[in-house]
Amino acid sequence: MLHLNRRHFLAGAAALAAGAAVPRAFAQAPSGPFKLDPLPYAPAKNEPHIDAQTMEIHHGRHHQAYVTNLNAVAGQNGELAKLPLHEMLAKLNELPESIRTAVRNNGGGHANHTMFWQIMGGSGGEPTGEVKAAIDRDLGGFSKMQEDFNGAGGRVFGSGWVFVTVDRTGKLSLVTKPNQDTPLMDGQRVLLGNDVWEHAYYLKYQNRRPDYLKAWWNVVNWEKVAERYAAAKAGTLTI
Numbered sequence: 653m654l655h656l657n658r659r660h661f662l663a664g665a666a667a668l669a670a671g672a673a674v675p676r677a678f679a680q681a682p683s684g685p686f687k688l689d690p691l692p693y694a695p696a697k698n699e700p701h702i703d704a705q706t707m708e709i710h711h712g713r714h715h716q717a718y719v720t721n722l723n724a725v726a727g728q729n730g731e732l733a734k735l736p737l738h739e740m741l742a743k744l745n746e747l748p749e750s751i752r753t754a755v756r757n758n759g760g761g762h763a764n765h766t767m768f769w770q771i772m773g774g775s776g777g778e779p780t781g782e783v784k785a786a787i788d789r790d791l792g793g794f795s796k797m798q799e800d801f802n803g804a805g806g807r808v809f810g811s812g813w814v815f816v817t818v819d820r821t822g823k824l825s826l827v828t829k830p831n832q833d834t835p836l837m838d839g840q841r842v843l844l845g846n847d848v849w850e851h852a853y854y855l856k857y858q859n860r861r862p863d864y865l866k867a868w869w870n871v872v873n874w875e876k877v878a879e880r881y882a883a884a885k886a887g888t889l890t891i
């Protein structure tokens with residue numbers, strides 16, 4: 653992974669040399685408004701459940717590619733580039749047809765992965781407080797929610813995501829999406845979600861997606877999930 657670190661270092665150094673005001677953008681594309689934030693923890697933080705190499709490749713290559721490709725589209729569409737990502741995704745049908753698919757795939761990918769890194773890096777366990785109460789009320793309790801979430805994630809054919817969405821009243825729902833689609837495209841907000849693309853688990857789990865889905869709960873950061881829940885109810889949750 654040394655070359656990855658080196659590439660990130662060089663990108664950051666180039667941005668600093670240019671005087672760019674991008675303090676957290678260690679891997680920003682040459683142009684465009686979107687950037688890949690660093691992982692909020694070391695890649696090994698989710699070991700042994702999610703291996704460090706998967707985290708590095710998933711973040712540094714897959715997520716980076718979505719950001720780079722989204723910037724390429726936004727760079728050619730000035731009005732589009734001014735929109736916050738969650739608004740852009742909610743207005744997909746209003747975008748020119750020539751760029752709609754690129755925004756859908758790469759904008760969706762950027763939003764999904766940004767959420768994903770944030771809610772991992774924790775120590776699992778069970779939710780508490782308002783999130784626990786909402787899961788009990790809307791999803792039949794934590795055990796049933798995990799079972800339904802893992803089942804739904806296992807049934808996604810090919811690549812996609814499984815999410816728990818949250819509305820302004822705090823109501824939760826279980827939703828799956830294909831590819832890099834996101835509930836943001838339906839004007840909804842995501843409380844948490846798991847990536848069931850093979851790139852998320854294949855190095856360690858190969859074809860055993862159910863084992864990955866089960867193990868993933870061990871790294872969920874419930875403090876961050878609680879922050880997202882509070883933000884959703886306050887109307888400040890974006891991606």
Ligand code: MN
Nearest residue numbers: 714847849852
């Ligand atoms: Mn992914």
